[in-house]
Amino acid sequence: MTTKAREDSLSPGDYEALANLRFALRKFTEFSNAEVSNLGLTPQQHQALLAIKGLPPEKEMTVGMLADRLLIAPHSATELVDRLADAGYIERVSSKVDGRRQIVRLMDKTERILAKLSGAHLHEIREMAPELMEALRVLQDRRKLEKIAWMA
Template structure:
């Protein structure tokens, strides 16, 4: 959790403000790009992010709703609704876990996987173009 503004001891320098501004600008450009390409593909940016996070869990190709909620920084009930919309669109499927019947796994469908790979290729290319703005940020994410 981030420290409260009152807990900060040193005010940011002009150089810090310039760096923060440049980063926020590049981040907003990237998010706008993402909004445009996902809408062009017929899905929302959140649907893309959900599919990305389903495949982005280390060591497996599925995720739980709780994991997705954490990655999306969303409430679990909102994430359930998003999974339902993605399921209706044929992008994901829910499966009961074989190891724990109480747990539901969210998997990509073949359609969802094809769409994710197509959009992720575009996003990767755009991230590479921003290079410096994302350096170091992806390793620990």
């Protein structure tokens, strides 16, 4: 389907659902930024720390992996890791498997900060869940209707 065909098939309900979803995401982002700022972190620092914490226990976070997770350039991830290490939030250690690779680990104080932030974030998401789910449901239902119409 071409972009033009997709544009022609948008209904007023699609625009409303997209606007509602964007608004809900924006509210969550504003909430998150305020919470993070209150603890002296930037949103990007919080995202980096959460990415490190969210990695499965059997894996080790490298600077390259962090760049991928944050959708930033490797040199930007290196600078971010340097700032986080200087502030005492993380430590860099050499990989036991490949000494050339740098592994990034959270410090104990960072674990406590993340627990506090994540608890607040989960509470906010749970409060917003009905709004988010409704916007997504409307968008998903529209897609199902388009598929049914196409198959007919």
